[in-house]
Amino acid sequence: MKKKKRIIEELARKYRDGAIPPCRHFGECGGCLFQDISYENQLALKEEYLRAELGGVCDVKAVRASRPFGYRGRMDMVTAFGRSGLRKRGSYRRVVDIESCDIMQEKSNTAFMAIKPLIAEIEDYDYLAHAGYLRYVVLRQGMYTGELMLNFVVASHENRLAGLIDALPEGVDSVSLLLSDGRADVSFGEPFETVRGGTIEERLGDLRFSIAPNSFFQSNASIALPMYEDIRRMVRGRTLDLYSGVGSISLFVAGAADSVAGVEVNPEGVAMAERNREMNTIENARFVRADVLDYLRECDERFDTVILDPPRSGMHPAAAALLSRLAPERIIYMSCNPSTFRDDLGALAGYRVEAFEAFDMFPQTPHIETLALLLRR
Ligand SMILES: C[S@@+](CC[C@H](N)C(=O)[O-])C[C@H]1O[C@@H](n2cnc3c(N)ncnc32)[C@H](O)[C@@H]1O
Numbered sequence: 001m002k003k004k005k006r007i008i009e010e011l012a013r014k015y016r017d018g019a020i021p022p023c024r025h026f027g028e029c030g031g032c033l034f035q036d037i038s039y040e041n042q043l044a045l046k047e048e049y050l051r052a053e054l055g056g057v058c059d060v061k062a063v064r065a066s067r068p069f070g071y072r073g074r075m076d077m078v079t080a081f082g083r084s085g086l087r088k089r090g091s092y093r094r095v096v097d098i099e100s101c102d103i104m105q106e107k108s109n110t111a112f113m114a115i116k117p118l119i120a121e122i123e124d125y126d127y128l129a130h131a132g133y134l135r136y137v138v139l140r141q142g143m144y145t146g147e148l149m150l151n152f153v154v155a156s157h158e159n160r161l162a163g164l165i166d167a168l169p170e171g172v173d174s175v176s177l178l179l180s181d182g183r184a185d186v187s188f189g190e191p192f193e194t195v196r197g198g199t200i201e202e203r204l205g206d207l208r209f210s211i212a213p214n215s216f217f218q219s220n221a222s223i224a225l226p227m228y229e230d231i232r233r234m235v236r237g238r239t240l241d242l243y244s245g246v247g248s249i250s251l252f253v254a255g256a257a258d259s260v261a262g263v264e265v266n267p268e269g270v271a272m273a274e275r276n277r278e279m280n281t282i283e284n285a286r287f288v289r290a291d292v293l294d295y296l297r298e299c300d301e302r303f304d305t306v307i308l309d310p311p312r313s314g315m316h317p318a319a320a321a322l323l324s325r326l327a328p329e330r331i332i333y334m335s336c337n338p339s340t341f342r343d344d345l346g347a348l349a350g351y352r353v354e355a356f357e358a359f360d361m362f363p364q365t366p367h368i369e370t371l372a373l374l375l376r377r
Contacts, residue, residue, distance in 0.1 A: 004053075004339060008033075008366045011049055016043040022069070023102040030089040032103060032364035039068045043220045043360060046368050048360055053338040056068040057345055058372065066223040068363045069102045073202070073219055076187040077112065077137045079124040084116060084137060091111075091221040092211030093128060103364055107148055108139040111169055115150075118164040125155050127185050133160055135180055136187040140211065142202035143221040149174035149200045151213045153185050153189050155181050165195055176213045188214045199272075204228060209248050215269050216245040219359045226254045227334065227359055227371055234332050234355075234373050242292050247273025249307055249334070250285050250336070263295045296322035309331045314340025320347035330354075331374040336361070341370060352377050 012034065021035035021062045034042050046219045048097070048149075050060045078095055079085050085098030100109050115137070125132035136153035150172055152161055157179050165175065173195030180189030191198075191213050199210045202217060204225050211217045218224035232253045241250040244262030248271050256259050262285065264270050272287040277285050288295060293316050308315065314337060315323075323331070331351055336342035345353070349373035361369035 009051055011039065011045045013038075017041050018062040020037060023100075025085075025096055025098060025101075028096050029086050029098065030088045030091075031101065033089075033366060034364045035102070038166075039065070039363065040067075040364065044357065046360065046366075049366075050338060050368065050370070054342055054356075054370075057342060058117075058353050058370075059240050059317060060356065061357065063358040063368065064223070064226070066220055066360045066363055070105050071143070071220045071222055071363065072101075072105065072108075073143055073221055074138065075101060075104045075108060075112075077118060077139065078127075078187075079122075079134045079137060080127055080132075082120075082124065084124070085121045104139070105141045105143065107146055107171065107342060108141045111148060111150070111172060112137070112139060114169040114211050115164060116165075118167055122160060122164060122185060129250045130183055135185075137214075138187055140200060140213075140217075142200055142211070144203040145201050146171075147173045147200035147202075148226045149176075149197070149211070149213065150189075151176050151178050153187055153339055154179045154182050155179075157181070157192055159193055168196075174213075175198050178213055189368060204248065204252060205252055205267070207248075208277050209246060209251075210244060210272055210279060212272050214271050215266070217248065218361070221370070223359045223361050224248075227369065230357065230371055231307065231332055231334065232256045234330065235307070236242040236330060237303050238302065239305040239307065240301075240303040240328070241307040241309075243310045244273060244287065244310065245288055245309075247276050247285065249309060250287070251276055251280055251282050252286045253303050253307070254282045257284065260301075262287040263292055264373075265289070265291050292316070293319045293322070296326065299326060299376050302326075303328045305332065308344075310340075311335045312340065315344045315347070317347055320344055324348055327376065329376055333370075333372045333374060335372075336345050336367065337368050341372070344376075346373075348374060350377055351375065 070262040083097040088094035122221040137152040178189035239257040250262040
């Protein structure tokens with residue numbers, strides 16, 4: 001991780017070109033690191049970084065551009081020390097009071113600005129002393145539906161938000177209170193009160209997806225859509241989608257596959273995937289709640305294609321070995337972390353990289369999303 005940080009810092013120095021950051025919080029806020037680099041140069045920087053990381057194993061070409069601003073489908077605003085916003089650059093202990101965020105979608109920005117004075121009335125949570133009430137305000141927005149969700153992550157099982165909730169602006173489709181009473185600083189929790197809605201929808205192509213407070217959904221739908229279209233072109237036959245979340249990839253590609261089985265550890269994700277399957281009337285997909293490692297240990301089915309979209313930590317090494325034993329013809333690997341992707345490729349020695357592409361899922365930040373098609377040697 002340290003090596004990656006050093007390379008990124010060196011590349012940022014090389015590509016920094018005096019672009020004028022549009023956001024008033026740039027420099028202080030830890031959310032964006034690249035607003036003083038033109039978007040063209042950000043893409044060149046990421047391409048060079050990927051060459052350094054993956055040059056020997058993948059044919060790295062230009063990184064596919066996205067919307068440079070206003071793209072995020074989820075922002076987690078921390079409420080602590082009398083402020084609500086994002087962590088200060090380089091400091092976990094300090095919070096920058098955010099007035100507006102240029103990578104957040106416009107409707108979310110407007111809603112956040114409207115509720116900020118109301119948030120200030122509520123006791124926040126000191127995550128260093130572990131005392132207080134309101135820990136996070138999470139804003140989630142469907143890019144193609146405009147539907148907006150607000151989740152209030154609180155430290156005790158009580159609703160102290162009545163005044164705020166009464167004054168919520170128009171156009172907020174879902175409002176939930178989530179309980180997070182542990183010491184871990186997390187922006188999700190057990191939903192214990194649904195004030196409005198409970199879910200929002202996003203649309204990708206012809207499909208609709210329901211999203212619940214804790215379920216994962218790709219952060220930038222404008223680039224997830226072309227990635228999913230690529231995945232659909234790569235899929236053949238009986239397909240297994242590992243780390244399937246709310247089933248978005250499984251359902252998106254189902255029309256190109258004989259059948260799809262999605263595997264996901266989060267029960268809420270599996271329930272939403274099942275609901276999404278029904279909502280889109282897809283007959284040839286099914287979802288299993290399981291840890292990928294346990295599923296692969298038990299699996300005695302044959303699959304032609306396996307799709308992988310693991311969390312940043314990548315696959316468990318034992319899971320890569322079991323997958324090799326399952327021996328699908330093709331593996332489609334979507335990754336948000338080039339380092340763990342490279343490690344996993346090393347463990348999948350029986351496969352060669354047939355195609356590779358990178359996508360700028362997270363403009364203004366060092367993060368990159370990649371997609372690879374691996375074929376059995
Ligand atoms: C990067 S997300 C991908 C979600 C989905 N493919 C999508 O596009 O929306 C990773 C998902 O893997 C799930 N996950 C993490 N570790 C897992 C494990 N060991 N077994 C099964 N699922 C896991 C997470 O809950 C999350 O939904």
